[in-house]
Each structure stands twice: as C-alpha cells, then as structure tokens.
Amino acid sequence: MGRLGRGLVAAAAAMTVATGLAAHAAADDDAAPEGTLEGIYTYKQGGVTATWKIYPLCVPTVGDGRVPLHLAVGCKLQVESNGPPGQAGAYRLANGRWTYKTPLLSGMRCSDGSTAGSDEMYQFDTSLNGTYTQSHNAVCGMQPGLEKHPFTLTFVSPLPYPVIHYPLSCQDNPVHLCS
Numbered sequence: 379m380g381r382l383g384r385g386l387v388a389a390a391a392a393m394t395v396a397t398g399l400a401a402h403a404a405a406d407d408d409a410a411p412e413g414t415l416e417g418i419y420t421y422k423q424g425g426v427t428a429t430w431k432i433y434p435l436c437v438p439t440v441g442d443g444r445v446p447l448h449l450a451v452g453c454k455l456q457v458e459s460n461g462p463p464g465q466a467g468a469y470r471l472a473n474g475r476w477t478y479k480t481p482l483l484s485g486m487r488c489s490d491g492s493t494a495g496s497d498e499m500y501q502f503d504t505s506l507n508g509t510y511t512q513s514h515n516a517v518c519g520m521q522p523g524l525e526k527h528p529f530t531l532t533f534v535s536p537l538p539y540p541v542i543h544y545p546l547s548c549q550d551n552p553v554h555l556c557s
Contacts, residue, residue: 434455436453
C-alpha cells in the first residue's frame, strides 16, 4: 500500500474513532436523568381526558475543572396539556412525586354561574399514577373545601421533536457559570 493509501486509511480510522466518541458524548450529554419521564401521554381522571407532552429540563452539575460532570441537578418536567387549566407547567420532584401547584382565578364554578378562585395541584410518580387536588376558601356560599381525585398517565409515543435536556451551557473554568 502506498503512502497515499496508508494516509487515507489512517484518516478514515481517525474519523471513525472521533465520530464514535462524539456520538457517545452527545448521547451522554442529552440523556435524561434516571426516572425522568419524556414523551406524549394520555391523562385520565374520571371523565376528563387530555394529552400531555412531557419533557425534562435540567441544569448539568459542573465539577471543579478537573473532571467534567454531567449529572442532573435542579430538574423539572415541563408539561404541555390540552386539558383543563392548571395542568400545564413546570413540575418539580418532591418526595418521589412530580408536583405542580398553581392558583386559578376562576377554578371553581358556582351554582349561580359565576366563578371563584381555587388552588390546583397535580402530583404523579414514575408508576404514572397521580392525584389531582383542588382546594378553595369559603366561596360561592360553600365552606372551605379540599377534593382529591386519582388520575393515570398512559404512554402514547415519544415526542416528535428532539429535546435539549440541558438547555444551559455550563463552564467549569475558572468560575462555575451557566448561561
């Protein structure tokens, strides 16, 4: 094999190794944390059905400059929903359950047709079982109340678009900055 042939073989081998390393590094950087949900799910609670798009957003842990770390910290699940108000938002992990709580100015429908405020909370775990909780003060002539309803999530499909799990770019040297 001539000098040109050996050069082409060496270049091809280097490209193969570099491509393999880059693909492995990209797979590691883009991997969602263990136990994190991602995809399209069907939400069912009683007679209410909705479609949820769930994707994780995390900040990578930065090391001290000697070893790059890509462990997740500060993760949340972003939920987009076509269901009732109060379902969509940034869910945070607390005690093994993804939780989102929000006040709704017109979460309660009164008997006279008017509306009143309520607090809505959705919680679920990786078994895809959850609880929807609605609480309200003394409104619409009712005493303060708290209602809990179980719901389930069923995986439908992966998301139709790629998700950047670590939207922040963090630098290890000399100061740990994320932007």
